Amino acid sequence: YFACFHAFSSVLLNEDRTFKKHKEVRSMLHRDFVRTKKVDVSWGKHYDRLFDNRHKADYRPLVKFDPDQVREIVEESEAFVKEMASLLK
Numbered sequence: 001y002f003a004c005f006h007a008f009s010s011v012l013l014n015e016d017r018t019f020k021k022h023k024e025v026r027s028m029l030h031r032d033f034v035r036t037k038k039v040d041v042s043w044g045k046h047y048d049r050l051f052d053n054r055h056k057a058d059y060r061p062l063v064k065f066d067p068d069q070v071r072e073i074v075e076e077s078e079a080f081v082k083e084m085a086s087l088l089k
Contacts, residue, residue, distance in 0.1 A: 001054040004047060004077050007084035014088055026051055043083060046076050 005022065008029055012018065019025050026047060034044035050073065056063045 001050040001077075004050055004080045004084075007081040008047070011084050011087045022051070038087070039083060043080055046080055049073070050077065 005025060009018075009025060011033075012025065012028060017028070019028065029039075029047055030044050033039045034041050053065070053073070057065075
């Protein structure tokens with residue numbers, strides 16, 4: 001989650017925008033990047049999945065994640081970071 005959060009936060013910072021809350025960063029991704037088609041809707045869905053899983057991990061102490069799903073999420077997150085890096089060019 002944090003790799004993607006910081007990658008997208010870098011995109012926002014590049015536009016001189018910063019936010020204090022994770023929820024605000026998530027909203028900006030959807031409002032200013034997914035809706036305007038600067039990024040594919042799949043990236044918004046991926047970020048939502050990460051956001052929700054982070055919340056589960058932080059607030060449900062006994063939550064377990066499937067290793068195969070975790071591998072998939074890591075691969076998608078690497079692609080997300082690359083996509084955000086391309087927006088910085």
